Amino acid sequence: MDLLIAVTLFVLAVFLGVELITKVPPTLHTPLMSGSNAISGITIVGALVAAGADHRTFTTVLGFAAVTLAMINVVGGFMVTHRMLHMFRPKRRREAASDESGGG
Amino acid sequence: MMDDWTTLGYLVSAILFILGLKRLSRPRTAVRGNQFGAAGMLIAVVVTLADNAILSFEWIIAGLVLGTAIGAILAVRVRMTAMPELVALFNGFGGGASVLVAAASFSEAGDLGTDTTRMSAAAALASLIGAVTFTGSLIAFGKLRESLRWSGFAGMRVVSVTGAAAAVVFATLMVIDAQNPLWLWLLVAVGAVLGVLVVSPIGGADMPVVIALLNSLSGLAAVAAGFVLDNSLLIIAGSLVGASGLILTQIMCVAMNRSLPAVMFSPAPSGADGPSADDVYAGKVRSTSPDDVAMLLESAERVAIVPGYGLAVAQAQHAVRDLARRLEERGADVVFGIHPVAGRMPGHMNVLLAEAEISYERLVEMDDINPTFEQTDVTIVIGANDVVNPVARTDPSSPIAGMPILDVDKSNVVVVIKRSLSPGFAGIPNPLFAGENSLMLYGDGREAVVEITKALQQI
Numbered sequence: 001m002d003l004l005i006a007v008t009l010f011v012l013a014v015f016l017g018v019e020l021i022t023k024v025p026p027t028l029h030t031p032l033m034s035g036s037n038a039i040s041g042i043t044i045v046g047a048l049v050a051a052g053a054d055h056r057t058f059t060t061v062l063g064f065a066a067v068t069l070a071m072i073n074v075v076g077g078f079m080v081t082h083r084m085l086h087m088f089r090p091k092r093r094r095e096a097a098s099d100e101s102g103g104g
Numbered sequence: 105m106m107d108d109w110t111t112l113g114y115l116v117s118a119i120l121f122i123l124g125l126k127r128l129s130r131p132r133t134a135v136r137g138n139q140f141g142a143a144g145m146l147i148a149v150v151v152t153l154a155d156n157a158i159l160s161f162e163w164i165i166a167g168l169v170l171g172t173a174i175g176a177i178l179a180v181r182v183r184m185t186a187m188p189e190l191v192a193l194f195n196g197f198g199g200g201a202s203v204l205v206a207a208a209s210f211s212e213a214g215d216l217g218t219d220t221t222r223m224s225a226a227a228a229l230a231s232l233i234g235a236v237t238f239t240g241s242l243i244a245f246g247k248l249r250e251s252l253r254w255s256g257f258a259g260m261r262v263v264s265v266t267g268a269a270a271a272v273v274f275a276t277l278m279v280i281d282a283q284n285p286l287w288l289w290l291l292v293a294v295g296a297v298l299g300v301l302v303v304s305p306i307g308g309a310d311m312p313v314v315i316a317l318l319n320s321l322s323g324l325a326a327v328a329a330g331f332v333l334d335n336s337l338l339i340i341a342g343s344l345v346g347a348s349g350l351i352l353t354q355i356m357c358v359a360m361n362r363s364l365p366a367v368m369f370s371p372a373p374s375g376a377d378g379p380s381a382d383d384v385y386a387g388k389v390r391s392t393s394p395d396d397v398a399m400l401l402e403s404a405e406r407v408a409i410v411p412g413y414g415l416a417v418a419q420a421q422h423a424v425r426d427l428a429r430r431l432e433e434r435g436a437d438v439v440f441g442i443h444p445v446a447g448r449m450p451g452h453m454n455v456l457l458a459e460a461e462i463s464y465e466r467l468v469e470m471d472d473i474n475p476t477f478e479q480t481d482v483t484i485v486i487g488a489n490d491v492v493n494p495v496a497r498t499d500p501s502s503p504i505a506g507m508p509i510l511d512v513d514k515s516n517v518v519v520v521i522k523r524s525l526s527p528g529f530a531g532i533p534n535p536l537f538a539g540e541n542s543l544m545l546y547g548d549g550r551e552a553v554v555e556i557t558k559a560l561q562q563i
Contacts (some may be wrong), residue, residue, distance in 0.1 A: 001334045003222055010327060013340045016122065017347025024129035025551055026444055027464045029352060029451030034191045035128050035138050036348045039121055040143065040322040042341040043202045045114075045152045050208035051167060052158035059208045061548045064163040066204035071171020072178070072259075073198040078142040079179035080190060085135045087184075087458040 031084045038077025044070035113151030114337035120144030121341050122125055125348060131464060148337055184459040185416045188449035189248035192241045192315055195322050199237025202325035203292055206230035206332050211279075211285045224282045226331035228275035231288055235295025236302070241318050242285040242301040248311065248448055256304045261369075264301045268296050306367065313356045313367045315449045320349025359444035361496075361507040381533040385525055388538035392545050394552060397484075397519050398559035404481035407431055408473065410441045410510055411453050414487010414522065418549030424486065425460040427557045434560075438464055441473040441483075441510050443491040470510055480515035485536075486549045487521070489528030492534055504530050518542045521552045 023031055047070045052062025121144045127137025145534045152158070175194075210227040246252030274291040281287060306314050323345025330338025357364050376541050401407060409424060428438045440462065446453045454467055470478075477483065485492055488510075496507045513536050520537055523546065527533060536542055545552050 001336065006331060006334070006336075006339060009336055009339045010343050013343030014347045017125070017344040018351060020125045020344070021129060021348040021351045023486075024351075025131065025152060026442065026451055026469055027131060027454040027458075028129060028134055028465060030187065030191070030449055030455045031134060031138070031451070032125075032128050032348065033316065033352060034187075034194070035141055035452060036125060036345045037191060037195050037198065037322065038196045039125070039141050039145070039341050040319070040326050040345040041201070042121075042148060042381045043198065043205050043326045044145070045148050045337060045376040046199055046205035046209070046329050047167070048149065048152045048164055049155075049157050049333070050205055050212075051163045052153075052160055054159040054440050055208070055212050059212050060163050062204045062208040062211075064167045066201045066208065067164060068174075069197040069204070070201035071156055071168055071432025072175040073194045073201065074145055074175065075172045076175030076190070077194050078138060078145070079176060080182065080187070080194075080505055081138045082135070083179065084184075084187065084455055084458075085138055087455070087461075088131060088134070089551065090466055 017024045027088070031081050031088075032097055034077055034084065035081040038081060039079060042072035044074055110151050110155045113147055113257050114335075117144035117148040118337055118340045119153070120147065120388065121344060124346060134347060144341075184421075184456055185346065186249075187455060188311070188315060188452060189245045191449065192244040192248060192318065195315075196238045196241025196245065198322040198561060199234045199318075199325050201234075202322070203234035203295075204327045205232050205286055206234065207285075207292070208536060209332050210282075210288055213282075221279055223332055224279040225275075226328050227288065228278045228291060230325055230328035230332055231292045232275065232295040232301065233321055233328055234499060235292045236299040237318055237321045237325055238302040239296045239299030240314075240321075241299075243300055244311070244314055244318060247303075247307055254304060255307060256301070260301055260305065264298065267294050267298045267301065271298065281292055297368060298436060302368065310360070310362070310367045311448045312450045312452075313353055313360070313362075313364070316349055316352035316356050317364070320346050320347075320353060323347075323349055330438070331556045356445060356450055361504070379533065380526065381527070384533040385538050389525065390541040392519065394555035395559045397545060397556050398563060399544070400482050400517055400519070401425055401431060401436070401556070401560060402434070402563050404431075404436055406437045406439075406476075406480045406482075408439050408441050408477065408480045408483040408512070408515065409493060410443075410483060410485045410488055410512055411457070412443075412446050412486065412488025412491060413448060413452075414549050416447060416452065416456055416487075418487060418551075420461075420486060420550035420553055421456045421460040423444055423550045423553040423557070424457075424461050427553050427560075428462065428466075430557055430560055437474075438466065439468050440520050441470070441472065441512070442467050443470055443488070443510055444508075446491055470508060474511045477511050477514040481517065483512045483515040483518045485512055485518060485520045485522075488551070489522070489534055490530045490532075492536055493528070493530070493532070493534045494539075495532065495534070513539055513541070516541060519545055521545045521547065523547065523548050524531060 047066035124140030127133035277286040326342030
């Protein structure tokens with residue numbers, strides 16, 4: 001990818017991020033933070049390549065550690081956000097939802 | 105190196121991240137937003153695994169299984185009061201992963217002799233930002249758990265500045281002498297030390313700012329890793345997170361009336377010069393009992409409850425819910441006044457009260473509740489201090505001068521539930537406690553609220 005195109009992507013995405021987040025109500029600050037934190041685990045993509053591209057053993061081990069850390073970030077982040085958001089739902093809907101999922 | 109299909113798959117997941125973040129910022133759509141984000145991540149992982157660059161899967165599967173297990177266990181087990189430290193921990197792992205990704209691709213590229221200035225510079229940024237995020241988040245984790253009380257040593261700033269200079273030198277050497285992986289590891293080491301040094305002195309009420317900032321940094325580390333790998337998705341997703349973290353950081357700073365540099369580089373404000381606690385409190389503080397508070401509440405038509413971090417420490421959210429329900433059954437109007445920096449991370453109080461099944465429509469933001477305190481019969485403050493200190497409005501020389509506060513002193517009666525008259529994070533006495541319309545109820549937040557509820561039942 002051309003460097004200028006990469007920089008363009010970066011700058012546009014920052015502006016987009018600012019526009020997306022500006023009006024978030026305080027109620028959602030914590031879930032938004034943990035949800036966006038899970039998205040920052042996107043580095044998992046790079047970790048997969050490092051661990052699986054048949055490099056030297058040292059690189060593969062680094063890749064394995066990166067996959068593990070990124071995956072904790074991704075899975076833990078999305079799950080914990082889901083748990084929090086679940087609590088924000090009105091009670092009746094929440095009970096209906098847990099009935100659907102077999103009481104979970 | 106990447107197929108067109110992979111690039112298109114990344115586009116789909118970038119769109120899902122954007123839609124997900126948009127939905128995450130509205131209460132009605134937030135659950136769906138989080139699912140969009142998770143779907144985007146799943147697509148990104150599947151598309152990458154299907155790409156030709158992946159040749160062997162043993163280590164990948166091991167890492168995926170191990171990471172998923174650890175992440176899931178932590179997420180399911182955490183208590184809602186411990187949420188801030190878990191988010192800090194996850195954040196640190198994300199930063200750590202970016203360091204390892206940058207290190208892995210940098211050392212491979214060095215072997216192949218494909219060093220370019222651009223890649224080395226990006227790898228330097230990724231390792232530095234990632235390492236700061238990693239250790240900084242671990243320190244924040246320790247501080248939020250209150251298992252770490254260390255706040256640095258004398259002359260620490262000199263060490264920090266030296267470290268920052270060393271980081272610039274190592275980063276430059278990485279670009280000039282890209283065949284030598286030593287510079288990268290030295291840079292990672294310096295970054296790790298800097299993360300510890302920068303976050304250690306910060307504590308107490310400034311914690312929400314730090315968490316938001318580290319969140320932003322973990323996104324920027326992913327961006328830098330994206331420049332190393334020439335990967336559009338890492339750049340886009342990382343930038344979105346970086347921007348949202350910065351916005352949250354700014355919101356937190358505004359709520360505390362502190363600038364970001366002040367939070368980062370100046371010690372916590374101290375109230376040493378102001379009036380002493382004895383001057384403020386002597387002979388003026390009136391204490392009360394749960395029974396008396398119940399009598400007051402019995403005739404109250406409008407009650408405001410203002411929670412602070414003390415509510416989280418005392419695990420009082422369910423007791424408070426019971427009290428609010430009891431009051432509503434008696435026909436009173438009950439609202440919760442939430443200060444933006446109450447608690448240890450942005451929105452912490454909202455999460456705790458939601459856990460106790462208090463509808464978010466009852467949680468009123470500072471700007472909306474402040475004009476209504478004058479019509480409020482009884483305001484109950486639980487474990488909050490600086491955010492209800494009227495000195496912020498009245499004394500321009502105070503360390504918290506100008507900080508937006510909840511004007512609880514304007515209500516008819518203020519009941520403050522607190523263990524003692526000890527100062528809050530700002531270290532200054534609070535004239536609210538000695539106010540003519542104030543009553544102190546000393547004790548543990550949860551026990552006190554339970555006692556009040558019991559007494560109310562007996563009336």
